[in-house]
Amino acid sequence: MKVKIRQWNGVASWLWVANDENCGICRMPFNGCCPDCKVPGDDCPLVWGQCSHCFHMHCILKWLNSQQVQQQCPMCRQEWKFKE
Amino acid sequence: MESSDSTLNLSLSEAWDSATKALLSPSSLPLSDSLSVLRAHGVECYLGGFLLEALQMRLSESVVPEFWSGLKLPENDVDERGRAGVLVSAFQTLLDRLDPLLRESLFGSAQAPVSAPVSLSDRAHTVIRALLLSRPCPELEERVLEFYSRTFSVYMRQEGGEGGEGPEEGADGQEGALCAGCAVPTDQCWCREALEQLQRLSHILCKLQLLEWVSSKAVTQILHKLIEQRMERHCRGEYERSFLMDFQEVNDWLEQVLGWLRKVFSSEADRGLSMGAGSPLGASSVLKQWRCHMHQFFCRIYVNMRIEELFSIIRDFPESKPAIEDLKFCLERTNQRQQLLTSLKTAFESRLLHPGVHTSDILTVYISAIKALRELDPSMVILQVACQPIRKYLRTREDTVRQIVAGLTGDAEGCTDLASELSRGDPVTLELQESDEEGTDPEEWTPDPTDAVPDKSGPKRRSSDIISLLVSIYGSKDIFIDEYRAVLADRLLHQLNYSTAREIRNVELLKLRFGESHMHYCEVMLKDMADSRRINGNVREEESRLNKEEQPSLPLSAIILSSEFWPTLKEEKLELPPVVNRAMEEYTHRYEKLKAMRTLSWKPHLGSVTLDVELEDRTITNLTVSPIHAAIILHFQDKSEWSLEELSAQLGAPRDLVHRKLALWQQQGVLREEAGGRYSVMETGSSREKLERGVMLIDSDEERDSNTTTQSEQREEKLQLFWAYIQAMLTNLDSMTLERIHSMLRMFVATGPVVTEMDVEELEAFLQRKVREHQLIGSAGVYRLPKSK
Numbered sequence: 002m003k004v005k006i007r008q009w010n011g012v013a014s015w016l017w018v019a020n021d022e023n024c025g026i027c028r029m030p031f032n033g034c035c036p037d038c039k040v041p042g043d044d045c046p047l048v049w050g051q052c053s054h055c056f057h058m059h060c061i062l063k064w065l066n067s068q069q070v071q072q073q074c075p076m077c078r079q080e081w082k083f084k085e
Numbered sequence: 086m087e088s089s090d091s092t093l094n095l096s097l098s099e100a101w102d103s104a105t106k107a108l109l110s111p112s113s114l115p116l117s118d119s120l121s122v123l124r125a126h127g128v129e130c131y132l133g134g135f136l137l138e139a140l141q142m143r144l145s146e147s148v149v150p151e152f153w154s155g156l157k158l159p160e161n162d163v164d165e166r167g168r169a170g171v172l173v174s175a176f177q178t179l180l181d182r183l184d185p186l187l188r189e190s191l192f193g194s195a196q197a198p199v200s201a202p203v204s205l206s207d208r209a210h211t212v213i214r215a216l217l218l219s220r221p222c223p224e225l226e227e228r229v230l231e232f233y234s235r236t237f238s239v240y241m242r243q244e245g246g247e248g249g250e251g252p253e254e255g256a257d258g259q260e261g262a263l264c265a266g267c268a269v270p271t272d273q274c275w276c277r278e279a280l281e282q283l284q285r286l287s288h289i290l291c292k293l294q295l296l297e298w299v300s301s302k303a304v305t306q307i308l309h310k311l312i313e314q315r316m317e318r319h320c321r322g323e324y325e326r327s328f329l330m331d332f333q334e335v336n337d338w339l340e341q342v343l344g345w346l347r348k349v350f351s352s353e354a355d356r357g358l359s360m361g362a363g364s365p366l367g368a369s370s371v372l373k374q375w376r377c378h379m380h381q382f383f384c385r386i387y388v389n390m391r392i393e394e395l396f397s398i399i400r401d402f403p404e405s406k407p408a409i410e411d412l413k414f415c416l417e418r419t420n421q422r423q424q425l426l427t428s429l430k431t432a433f434e435s436r437l438l439h440p441g442v443h444t445s446d447i448l449t450v451y452i453s454a455i456k457a458l459r460e461l462d463p464s465m466v467i468l469q470v471a472c473q474p475i476r477k478y479l480r481t482r483e484d485t486v487r488q489i490v491a492g493l494t495g496d497a498e499g500c501t502d503l504a505s506e507l508s509r510g511d512p513v514t515l516e517l518q519e520s521d522e523e524g525t526d527p528e529e530w531t532p533d534p535t536d537a538v539p540d541k542s543g544p545k546r547r548s549s550d551i552i553s554l555l556v557s558i559y560g561s562k563d564i565f566i567d568e569y570r571a572v573l574a575d576r577l578l579h580q581l582n583y584s585t586a587r588e589i590r591n592v593e594l595l596k597l598r599f600g601e602s603h604m605h606y607c608e609v610m611l612k613d614m615a616d617s618r619r620i621n622g623n624v625r626e627e628e629s630r631l632n633k634e635e636q637p638s639l640p641l642s643a644i645i646l647s648s649e650f651w652p653t654l655k656e657e658k659l660e661l662p663p664v665v666n667r668a669m670e671e672y673t674h675r676y677e678k679l680k681a682m683r684t685l686s687w688k689p690h691l692g693s694v695t696l697d698v699e700l701e702d703r704t705i706t707n708l709t710v711s712p713i714h715a716a717i718i719l720h721f722q723d724k725s726e727w728s729l730e731e732l733s734a735q736l737g738a739p740r741d742l743v744h745r746k747l748a749l750w751q752q753q754g755v756l757r758e759e760a761g762g763r764y765s766v767m768e769t770g771s772s773r774e775k776l777e778r779g780v781m782l783i784d785s786d787e788e789r790d791s792n793t794t795t796q797s798e799q800r801e802e803k804l805q806l807f808w809a810y811i812q813a814m815l816t817n818l819d820s821m822t823l824e825r826i827h828s829m830l831r832m833f834v835a836t837g838p839v840v841t842e843m844d845v846e847e848l849e850a851f852l853q854r855k856v857r858e859h860q861l862i863g864s865a866g867v868y869r870l871p872k873s874k
Contacts, residue, residue, distance in 0.1 A: 002755070002766045003699040004722045006715070007707070009641045011669060012578060012691035014648035018682050033649035040609055041647045042616070047682065 017047050019055050025076050026060035035059045049084040052077050140183075140209055144216045148182045152217065155179075156225060165235065166275050172228045173282045176289045183213065183293065210294045218298055230303040236283040237307055239276045240345040304346070305378070311342070312382050316390055324398050324405030346375050384415040391415075392425050396432040402453040406460065413461050422467065429471045438478040444488045448555070451475050452503065455551050476558050486568045489555050494572060494591050506551050507594050552598060566603050569595065570652045573607055578644065578691055583618040585611050609650040617645045624675045641668040644692070645676070645685065653802075657690040659712065660737035662719045665689075698755055701768040705753060713738065713746050721756065726765040804851050811852075812870065815861075820869035823849055 017031045024047075027035050034045035035057035049055040054076045056064075065072050065081060072081045155175040290296040320326075391398065391412045398405045398412075416422065437450055451472065458468035479485045492503035556565050573588060589611055596604045621642045628637055646654075661669075673685045694715035698705040710718075716736055720727060732747075733740045747764060750756040757767045807830055814829055815821060821829075827845050852868055855861040862869050 002701075002722055002725065002768060004715075004718050005697040005699065006639050006719075007695040007697060009639055009665065009668070009694050009712075009715070010692045011641055011643045011672075011687060011689075011712070012646065012654075013643050013669075013673075013685040013687045014646040014651075015676070015680070015683050015685055016648065018684050030649050032647065039605060040612060041649065042683075043680070049682075 015042065017055075019047060020053070021055070024057045024060055025054065026056050026064055029057070031055075031057070050074050050079075051082040051084050052079045053084075137208060137212060141212050141216065144183075144213065148179065149216055151182070152176075152179045153222075156228065165231065166278070168228060169232050169235065169279065169282055172232055173286050173289075176286060176293075179217075180289045180292060213293060214295065214298055217295070225299075226302060229299055230306060232282075232286070233300065233303045234307055236279050237311075237345050239279045240283075241341060242276070304375075305382075308342070308375075308379055309382055309386070312379070312386050316383075316386055320387075320408075321390060322394070322397075324394075324401055324408035327407035327411055342379070343372060343376060347372060381418070384418045385421070387415045388412065388419050388421050388425070392421065392428045395425065395429050396436055399454045399457045400450055402457040405457070409457050409460050416461070426467060426470055429467075430474055433471070433474055438474060444479070444482050444484050445492070447475065447479060447482075448485070448488055448492065448503075451479070451555075452506075452551055455554055479558050485558065486564055487572070490565060490568045490572050493552070493569070493595070494576075503552065503555075507591075507598070556598075562599050562603060566595075566599060566606075567652070570606055570610070573610060574652050574654070577610060577614055579693065580614070580644075583614050583621075583644075585614050606650045609647055613646050613650070614644065617643060620645060620676065620679060623679055624672060627675055637668050637671055638664050639668040641665075641672050643672060643685070643687075648686075654688060654691065658737045659690040659716065660735065661689050661712065661716050664719070665712075665716070698753075700755065700766070705755070708753070710749065711746075713742070714749055717743070717746060718750060718755065721764075721766050725768075726763055729762045729764070732764070807848075807851070808855070815868065815870045820867040822867050823852065826852070826868065 015032075019031050021031070023030050024035065029035060031047055032041060034041040037059055038045035038057075046058050047055050048058045048061055050061075052074045054074050056075075061075075061081070064075055073079065074081045152175055155178050156171065287296065287300075290299055391408060394408075395412075398408050402409075416425065437447055454472055454475070455468060458471065459465060461467060489503065493507050495504035556562055559565070573592075576588060577585070592604055592607045592611060595607070624642075669687050673687075676685050677683065690712055692712050693709055694712055695707060695709045696715060696718070697707065698718065713736065717732065720732065720735055727735075729740055729744060729747075733743045736743060747756060747758075751758060754767060756764050758764055810830060811826060814826065823845065827848050830848070852861060852863065856863045856868075859871065862871055
């Protein structure tokens with residue numbers, strides 16, 4: 002007997018490769034989106050800092066904008082630098 | 086002055102003597118002479134009482150008994166015709182006896198004492214009525230009814246001419262021997278006589294001023310029966326034609342009936358005319374009164390009949406609209422709303438709301454009821470009240486939501502109404518229903534009907550929108566939206582070609598109903614489908630650039646979900662064959678390249694596979710199966726015989742599941758079950774054997790399993806979450822009442838995207854279960870944790 006697969010339609014869910022489940026700022030799941038967004042994924046990406054913490058991009062930008070003096074990671078208080 | 090008094094005095098006493106003598110003796114002596122003397126003296130009014138007494142005496146002593154015995158005179162063997170004659174002659178005798186008295190000029194011309202409000206003759210007639218009809222006499226009524234019925238049918242027969250609309254029609258023609266009017270052999274027909282007797286009787290009764298008292302009841306009964314029969318014949322079970330129109334159109338029928346009435350009341354009418362315009366019962370007014378009566382009868386009988394049939398009318402609604410309109414017209418004229426409500430409720434309960442009726446049928450009837458009753462009662466009160474039991478009942482059915490959602494998306498076989506209703510959905514009117522609280526003119530305010538259920542919502546809130554009504558059965562939209570998500574997820578996951586046009590349309594329509602924010606999740610799901618198609622395209626393109634040997638081992642495409650936005654998918658363990666796993670890894674790899682920092686988590690049990698099975702003597706092509714089916718058959722490719730245990734271990738799936746899935750291949754004639762739970766490939770299955778296989782009804786598990794967890798499973802999960810809270814609360818607070826636990830949970834338990842209200846009953850059931858499982862102690866209305874913990 003020979004089985005020939007013509008087409009295999011699989012189902013998968015995507016997820017961010019992150020070290021945490023939820024965004025430390027908005028507490029929403031990374032795999033969801035930040036409170037201001039409607040659509041997850043490309044439209045609401047994650048960013049990583051050099052301290053290895055990651056957040057929804059929109060969340061961390063809002064945070065950084067609100068910081069007057071120094072731009073720190075809200076989790077570890079190190080200076081925030083985007084990881085390239 | 087003095088002298089004239091004394092001269093007259095003499096003749097006055099003489100006159101008085103003669104008058105009283107005349108009155109006391111049964112024979113009627115001429116009174117007029119002495120009366121005129123008395124009148125000249127202005128004392129005749131004192132005679133009035135005397136006269137009345139005399140009348141009364143004579144009545145009770147001789148006239149009335151004579152009348153009754155006259156009526157009873159013939160024994161039962163007399164035929165109808167004879168009975169009619171007796172009736173008339175009894176009244177005739179009555180008249181003959183009383184006439185001389187009544188004819189006395191005393192009654193005609195006597196001036197009643199100023200203080201007396203009624204004339205002497207009126208009083209005399211009252212006395213007659215009182216004595217004659219003081220006790221109810223079924224015999225008289227029976228006779229009168231019989232007589233009037235007969236004359237009516239005779240009249241209708243004569244007037245109807247062309248064959249008649251009379252109630253006793255049908256007797257003519259074939260049964261030529263019988264006269265249609267009087268129902269006796271034609272040679273003995275007494276139609277004419279009957280009509281003459283009618284005329285006579287009317288005349289007599291009129292003279293005695295008994296007409297109304299004697300005949301009203303019979304006439305009413307006849308008309309009632311007549312209309313009832315006519316309605317029975319013309320409109321029972323017939324909802325698609327407006328009978329009301331018919332009734333009013335067949336005016337000549339009505340006129341005929343009125344013509345008969347005119348005959349019955351003709352003499353009275355004449356009298357009315359002769360008495361001048363001041364008479365309260367002029368000819369036309371009597372008839373007008375009867376016309377009103379008939380109309381009233383008609384309405385009431387019609388409403389009665391339709392109330393009985395209302396359930397069927399509702400069931401056939403769009404076709405039965407004329408009946409509803411008629412009913413509406415008549416209902417406004419009779420005071421029978423309460424009766425209608427009660428009867429309709431009972432009908433619903435006995436015919437619809439029992440376990441033998443499929444939920445989709447209940448919904449179909451409910452939808453018809455909404456449509457029909459909003460036609461019947463624009464204030465929606467009947468709808469609201471009568472359908473309360475349906476709503477209550479639907480709440481107890483588990484599949485209600487699923488059925489409604491299926492109806493909305495056009496999947497249900499029965500109710501296509503909902504889908505069209507959804508697409509009809511006019512956002513503007515919906516908006517209006519939501520928001521215009523004080524938009525309407527106060528002048529146009531109409532109070533609620535008295536039977537409205539008093540609630541704070543008021544008439545504005547009483548919606549007639551079918552979808553809103555259905556959705557509000559459960560009080561919240563969320564449960565519907567969750568269900569819709571589950572249905573949508575199922576549909577999308579079973580798609581092979583990523584085509585979502587229909588789903589997009591549905592989601593857009595639902596957005597108009599439920600608002601943008603509620604449908605957000607669904608939109609993301611649809612977007613995932615579009616994204617998946619694009620990603621698949623990208624992956625394909627990349628693959629095509631590879632060399633021959635690097636080509637993927639198996640054509641794999643994927644639906645990539647945003648897990649947070651899809652309903653919880655069933656988790657099932659399934660080990661796919663290495664070749665599939667490899668393909669998936671490759672796909673994941675390409676995806677990771679495409680989307681930085683993202684990866685895929687496969688759901689091996691979901692999806693679909695199209696494959697060909699090549700056997701030695703035959704090939705099954707283009708079979709679409711589930712991944713587990715494919716995995717099973719792929720294993721048989723490597724080794725042609727497996728036991729259930731081996732397969733189950735290999736697939737990492739439970740035995741009974743594998744067993745069920747194997748059935749498909751058995752049915753296809755590819756695999757064969759052998760003794761000892763072993764399965765092997767049938768390389769050379771003859772077609773005959775295959776046929777037998779086909780006939781063997783194996784539980785093939787072909788119904789499309791839902792990929793999403795069911796409502797109850799989700800609930801269960803939620804309850805487990807609550808259980809953790811409850812345990813914590815009870816640890817701290819020792820013991821709590823049911824209500825306390827409920828309110829605490831409401832306060833503290835954060836609600837996720839799947840918001841479902843939990844009511845006290847549900848919580849109680851859950852706690853009771855925990856009590857049964859000895860995880861909780863419930864006593865005297867409070868719950869506490871077992872001591873040992």
